[in-house]
Amino acid sequence: MSFTIPIGPYHPALEEPCKVQVICEGEIVQDVSLSVKYNFRGVEWLAERRNYHQAIALVERVCGICSNVHALTFCNALEGLAGLTVPERAQYIRTIMVELERLTSHALWAGIAAEVMGFQTLFMTCFAMREQLMDLLETISGNRIHYGMNCIGGVTRDLANPEAVRITVRRVRQTVTDQLIPLFTEDKTIHARCSGIGQMTKEQAVAWGAVGPTARASGLTEDIRQTSPYAAYNQLEFKVPVETSGDVFARVVVRLLEMVESCHIVEQALDQIPPGPIHHGPIFVEIPRGEAVARAEAPRGELFYYVSSDGTDIPCRVKIRTPSFVNLPTVRLMMLQANLADVPLINASIDPCYSCTSR
Amino acid sequence: MRLIKKLVSMARRRSPWLFHLNTGGCNGCDIEFSACLAPRYDVEQAGILLVGSPRHADILCVTGPVTRGTRAALETIYAQMPEPKVVVALGNCPATCDVFAGSPAIEGPLDRILPVDVYVPGCPPRPHDLIKGVAQAVAILADQQPRDRRIIEGVNQ
Ligand code: SF4
Numbered sequence: 099m100s101f102t103i104p105i106g107p108y109h110p111a112l113e114e115p116c117k118v119q120v121i122c123e124g125e126i127v128q129d130v131s132l133s134v135k136y137n138f139r140g141v142e143w144l145a146e147r148r149n150y151h152q153a154i155a156l157v158e159r160v161c162g163i164c165s166n167v168h169a170l171t172f173c174n175a176l177e178g179l180a181g182l183t184v185p186e187r188a189q190y191i192r193t194i195m196v197e198l199e200r201l202t203s204h205a206l207w208a209g210i211a212a213e214v215m216g217f218q219t220l221f222m223t224c225f226a227m228r229e230q231l232m233d234l235l236e237t238i239s240g241n242r243i244h245y246g247m248n249c250i251g252g253v254t255r256d257l258a259n260p261e262a263v264r265i266t267v268r269r270v271r272q273t274v275t276d277q278l279i280p281l282f283t284e285d286k287t288i289h290a291r292c293s294g295i296g297q298m299t300k301e302q303a304v305a306w307g308a309v310g311p312t313a314r315a316s317g318l319t320e321d322i323r324q325t326s327p328y329a330a331y332n333q334l335e336f337k338v339p340v341e342t343s344g345d346v347f348a349r350v351v352v353r354l355l356e357m358v359e360s361c362h363i364v365e366q367a368l369d370q371i372p373p374g375p376i377h378h379g380p381i382f383v384e385i386p387r388g389e390a391v392a393r394a395e396a397p398r399g400e401l402f403y404y405v406s407s408d409g410t411d412i413p414c415r416v417k418i419r420t421p422s423f424v425n426l427p428t429v430r431l432m433m434l435q436a437n438l439a440d441v442p443l444i445n446a447s448i449d450p451c452y453s454c455t456s457r
Numbered sequence: 458m459r460l461i462k463k464l465v466s467m468a469r470r471r472s473p474w475l476f477h478l479n480t481g482g483c484n485g486c487d488i489e490f491s492a493c494l495a496p497r498y499d500v501e502q503a504g505i506l507l508v509g510s511p512r513h514a515d516i517l518c519v520t521g522p523v524t525r526g527t528r529a530a531l532e533t534i535y536a537q538m539p540e541p542k543v544v545v546a547l548g549n550c551p552a553t554c555d556v557f558a559g560s561p562a563i564e565g566p567l568d569r570i571l572p573v574d575v576y577v578p579g580c581p582p583r584p585h586d587l588i589k590g591v592a593q594a595v596a597i598l599a600d601q602q603p604r605d606r607r608i609i610e611g612v613n614q
Pocket of ligand 1: 159162243482483484485486487520521522547548549550551555579580581582
């Protein structure tokens with residue numbers, strides 16, 4: 099006798115609207131179906147009716163957690179199309195912004211994961227740390243979310259106070275290494291909740307096309323920052339954390355180590371950042387006829403943009419493929435034969451973003 | 458009976474219960490909303506409680522531009538809330554649809570669908586503004602003024 103348990107579209111445990119149907123036999127999950135249509139706003143449709151500068155603001159609002167990387171990738175595609183070279187300093191500022199955003203995103207995820215496990219103190223620690231980063235991002239860009247830092251050919255604001263970045267990043271790194279990593283990896287409760295749950299092998303990760311930390315927790319070493327560097331990543335040294343066990347715990351570890359690496363990248367970028375202009379010149383750039391693609395490593399994995407232009411100031415087609423779109427189906431794989439109580443945790447472990455998936 | 462009414466009204470003023478509804482925005486406002494519950498802004502110490510069921514809520518906090526997929530749920534949830542109820546539109550999305558205006562997948566802005574009491578502008582609004590908006594909603598709830606549009610003052614975003 100199997101039961102179908104519908105969760106959502108609005109549920110206290112869900113931050114965003116999403117419908118999960120779990121079919122269980124007793125406590126064991128037999129099948130899962132996910133529906134994420136609720137956030138559909140037609141961003142791609144709108145992008146084809148806005149000019150390039152408006153479209154930057156639009157694609158930034160695809161997602162509130164990884165907004166900067168959307169604008170960055172879109173600008174990268176357009177710069178490729180127009181054949182612009184972005185000044186070095188702008189490339190470094192972009193790198194710093196993207197890494198700070200990765201830190202806030204992972205901090206948010208760690209907080210939510212802790213809450214799903216029922217570990218309120220850890221949730222508070224993560225969010226307190228995140229607030230420091232939000233303050234920093236607000237100091238740099240003027241807004242806590244949607245920084246509006248990217249424009250075609252450079253960035254809109256200079257990094258006025260690099261020392262502030264350095265101080266905050268040092269503090270964040272300390273919190274991560276002294277508090278979060280020991281708590282997440284040594285705590286018995288977390289081990290009991292995470293180890294061996296939501297397994298995905300390397301072969302399955304390849305077959306299902308998983309990306310980002312979800313794939314790296316299953317032993318894949320793919321990271322766009324290394325395989326096809328953008329911004330200033332080719333001049334920076336960093337490691338890509340990989341785990342092989344493929345369970346929820348591995349995903350926790352990968353993200354925590356990534357946070358430490360991000361701090362390291364920001365510090366390096368601050369040391370190496372050259373003086374100079376932050377923008378290549380004229381604000382309004384003519385985009386010639388043609389097509390371009392750009393890829394970037396968003397906090398959740400590979401982000402892909404395709405832009406095609408017919409020479410006017412309005413794009414012909416903008417195609418966005420977000421990391422959550424490819425990661426979400428793997429949830430089904432992980433949940434099969436899992437315990438019903440682990441369903442929210444497995445779902446949270448891939449850090450799904452429904453507003454990215456359904457644009 | 459009058460005493461009970463008075464007590465309930467006081468309780469409502471001192472401890473408003475919120476229901477938060479994302480009608481398909483970008484998440485930005487929702488994250489700022491959860492940041493309000495985190496240690497720095499900790500609205501729970503002011504008696505503001507986030508509840509899981511609209512049947513227990515006094516204030517409905519709506520984020521997002523109301524997409525086609527969420528409109529029916531929005532209406533059901535609004536109908537499920539007991540009177541008196543106050544609707545707070547968090548962010549530019551429910552107020553004007555923000556950058557998504559003009560999309561065929563959008564049914565908003567929110568005031569086409571529900572009577573809105575408080576608007577909190579910003580994309581996303583800062584947590585201070587969110588709290589201010591909720592405080593204003595509480596004031597409306599307390600003295601049950603007739604519905605009209607109120608925009609919170611002193612916000613310059
Ligand atoms: S108002 Fe801005 S931040 Fe808020 S949901 Fe809309 S687009 Fe996102």
